[in-house]
Amino acid sequence: xxxxxxxxxxxxxxxxxxxxxxxxxxxxxxxxxxxxxxxxxxxxxxxxxxxxxxxxxxxxxxxxxxxxxxxxxxxxxxxxxxxxxxxxxxxxxxxxxxxxxxxxxxxxxxxxxxxxxxxxxxx
Amino acid sequence: xxxxxxxxxxxxxxxxxxxxxxxxxxxxxxxxxxxxxxxxxxxxxxxxxxxxxxxxxxxxxxxxxxxxxxxxxxxxxxxxxxxxxxxxxxxxxxxxxxxxxxxxxxxxxxxxxxxxxxxxxxxxxxxxxxxxxxxxxxxxxxxxxxxxxxxxxxxxxxxxxxxxxxxxxxxxxxxxxxxxxxxxxxxxxxxxxxxxxxxxxxxxxxxxxxxxxxxxxxxxxxxxxxxxxxxxxxxxxxxxxxxxxxxxxxxxxxxxxxxxxxxxxxxxxxxxxxxxxxxxxxxxxxxxxxxxxxxxxxxxxxxxxxxxxxxxxxxxxxxxxxxxxxxxxxxxxxxxxxxxxxxxxxxxxxxxxxxxxxxxxxxxxxxxxxxxxxxxxxxxxxxxxxxxxxxxxxxxxxxxxxxxxxxxxxxxxxxxxxxxxxxxxxxxxxxxxxxxxxxxxxxxxxxxxxxxxxxxxxxxxxxxxxxxxxxxxxxxxxxxxxxxxxxxxxxxxxxxxxxxxx
Numbered sequence: 031x032x033x034x035x036x037x038x039x040x041x042x043x044x045x046x047x048x049x050x051x052x053x054x055x056x057x058x059x060x061x062x063x064x065x066x067x068x069x070x071x072x073x074x075x076x077x078x079x080x081x082x083x084x085x086x087x088x089x090x091x092x093x094x095x096x097x098x099x100x101x102x103x104x105x106x107x108x109x110x111x112x113x114x115x116x117x118x119x120x121x122x123x124x125x126x127x128x129x130x131x132x133x134x135x136x137x138x139x140x141x142x143x144x145x146x147x148x149x150x151x152x153x
Numbered sequence: 154x155x156x157x158x159x160x161x162x163x164x165x166x167x168x169x170x171x172x173x174x175x176x177x178x179x180x181x182x183x184x185x186x187x188x189x190x191x192x193x194x195x196x197x198x199x200x201x202x203x204x205x206x207x208x209x210x211x212x213x214x215x216x217x218x219x220x221x222x223x224x225x226x227x228x229x230x231x232x233x234x235x236x237x238x239x240x241x242x243x244x245x246x247x248x249x250x251x252x253x254x255x256x257x258x259x260x261x262x263x264x265x266x267x268x269x270x271x272x273x274x275x276x277x278x279x280x281x282x283x284x285x286x287x288x289x290x291x292x293x294x295x296x297x298x299x300x301x302x303x304x305x306x307x308x309x310x311x312x313x314x315x316x317x318x319x320x321x322x323x324x325x326x327x328x329x330x331x332x333x334x335x336x337x338x339x340x341x342x343x344x345x346x347x348x349x350x351x352x353x354x355x356x357x358x359x360x361x362x363x364x365x366x367x368x369x370x371x372x373x374x375x376x377x378x379x380x381x382x383x384x385x386x387x388x389x390x391x392x393x394x395x396x397x398x399x400x401x402x403x404x405x406x407x408x409x410x411x412x413x414x415x416x417x418x419x420x421x422x423x424x425x426x427x428x429x430x431x432x433x434x435x436x437x438x439x440x441x442x443x444x445x446x447x448x449x450x451x452x453x454x455x456x457x458x459x460x461x462x463x464x465x466x467x468x469x470x471x472x473x474x475x476x477x478x479x480x481x482x483x484x485x486x487x488x489x490x491x492x493x494x495x496x497x498x499x500x501x502x503x504x505x506x507x508x509x510x511x512x513x514x515x516x517x518x519x520x521x522x523x524x525x526x527x528x529x530x531x532x533x534x535x536x537x538x539x540x541x542x543x544x545x546x547x548x549x550x551x552x553x554x555x556x557x558x559x560x561x562x563x564x565x566x567x568x569x570x571x572x573x574x575x576x577x578x579x580x581x582x583x584x585x586x587x588x589x590x591x592x593x594x595x596x597x598x599x600x601x602x603x604x605x606x607x608x609x610x611x612x613x614x615x616x617x618x619x620x621x622x623x624x625x626x627x628x629x630x631x632x633x634x635x636x637x638x639x640x641x642x643x644x645x646x647x648x649x650x651x652x653x654x655x
Contacts, residue, residue, distance in 0.1 A: 054324060054328065067327050071334075074331060081342040097622075107338075107341070117293075117297045120325060121300070121533075122295075124301050125327075128308065132320065135316055147313070148313060151315070
């Protein structure tokens with residue numbers, strides 16, 4: 031139990047990742063799939079950000095010129111998370127644009143219906 | 154003061170990226186097209202100069218971006234193998250654009266043509282970055298850039314089935330890069346490094362002391378599977394035939410020949426520079442990769458045999474060829490990776506040629522993609538027929554052609570792993586026979602005259618228009634395959650120098 035508490039961020043991240051992955055693979059609605067992907071990415075960001083966090087320290091923002099490294103958390107993972115969020119936003123925008131085009135072409139975003147239509151088109 | 158030539162890798166990446174951004178302001182698709190081709194040519198020339206320089210001085214170097222020293226800054230690691238791959242990738246991309254020109258302007262809607270070239274330039278930049286980067290997180294960022302660009306290339310045709318193939322490709326790719334990112338996050342949390350040299354030292358220390366063995370295995374598995382999904386490793390290949398089969402000719406050529414290879418090259422850099430082959434073999438992941446590779450070689454070919462749509466057949470053949478490359482990785486020896494590198498080069502030249510020639514053959518026979526409708530099409534455009542034949546024979550592994558060399562090296566590499574030798578050689582043999590079983594009928598079909606119409610082609614005045622860009626690209630591709638088949642020693646020297654100098 032104490033191990034769980036100690037690794038609470040990692041445990042939450044794993045749970046979130048599972049939820050996101052299940053949504054992405056099992057949902058029939060394309061928009062829900064994209065939401066699933068976003069949950070999955072958030073889980074990774076949580077994991078990454080929590081790795082750089084040190085209990086009782088603050089974000090490395092210099093005030094009054096105090097440059098004492100022992101007061102601050104590790105800033106690199108936070109930087110990585112920021113970059114990751116930018117990547118994730120662009121991917122979401124691209125996927126939503128793609129879904130929009132699919133909706134225009136077929137009039138639905140349900141996977142089953144779409145596959146049926148594509149099959150019918152091919153025959 | 155570093156020699157000027159050592160700035161070239163950065164120039165190449167930057168040039169492609171700037172070209173992509175600038176082109177988005179263009180309105181005229183033709184202009185954008187020629188600028189993109191020129192960019193690939195410039196990148197190819199710069200990479201060739203760099204390759205000669207590195208080989209002559211037997212040198213590799215790390216290029217710090219912004220002059221921040223090692224643990225903080227971002228680095229490019231340049232060695233002869235990287236320069237060779239950059240040269241091949243840029244040249245093949247230019248030739249694919251030339252070879253698919255007619256189809257490209259017919260398939261992509263007028264208003265979207267400049268955007269298509271924005272994407273090809275971004276794709277080139279991200280491929281070069283994947284080859285040269287020395288930083289795991291930069292690798293991840295460019296992985297995602299290439300995902301977006303590649304998906305955009307697939308969807309450029311903008312038809313229903315095309316969009317469906319794209320969304321499938323997109324979701325699988327996102328899953329792959331998600332897994333890769335977790336791998337990077339975990340690796341950072343147990344080592345505290347993102348640059349490959351630092352990672353290499355920490356991982357070596359962990360392996361030596363036996364600490365964090367389980368996380369390390371999980372990390373190797375996550376990055377391998379993540380990149381494997383993106384490069385169509387066998388059980389995760391489901392997205393590939395649709396995406397590569399339905400896109401326009403140039404897109405299929407670029408995707409099959411280069412994009413898959415970009416991820417494989419990143420995986421190879423990780424294996425060689427970070428995890429080391431010993432850790433790979435010790436973790437048991439190499440055996441899994443070997444089995445996936447062998448399965449891919451056989452199953453990809455079996456599925457290709459059952460296809461009648463020519464581009465889907467070529468796409469399934471890509472699954473088989475990627476299987477060869479993973480088999481080389483799975484052997485876990487330097488000889489195996491060398492054979493994989495050779496196969497990356499050979500396949501990067503052969504598959505785009507096959508796609509371009511298939512596109513041309515179907516263009517001269519009324520844009521049919523079905524094998525039955527392509528009967529005799531080679532007589533309408535002999536060069537496309539010859540190109541397709543050369544490519545097919547190279548895939549089967551006829552001596553003097555590129556495919557033979559890499560298969561020979563795979564076979565001799567497998568002799569070094571006694572326990573896997575029998576299985577590997579058997580799979581190589583079976584796969585070669587299967588390759589022959591679907592490529593040879595295809596070649597026979599395009600050269601045989603349709604029954605009932607014994608008349609020479611073009612009698613009814615429908616002689617297809619000449620396609621000069623295609624001509625240039627087909628001739629260059631054929632020469633490249635012959636050069637790789639007959640004069641492959643310089644390539645092998647460059648690959649070996651790359652391994653030695655990293």
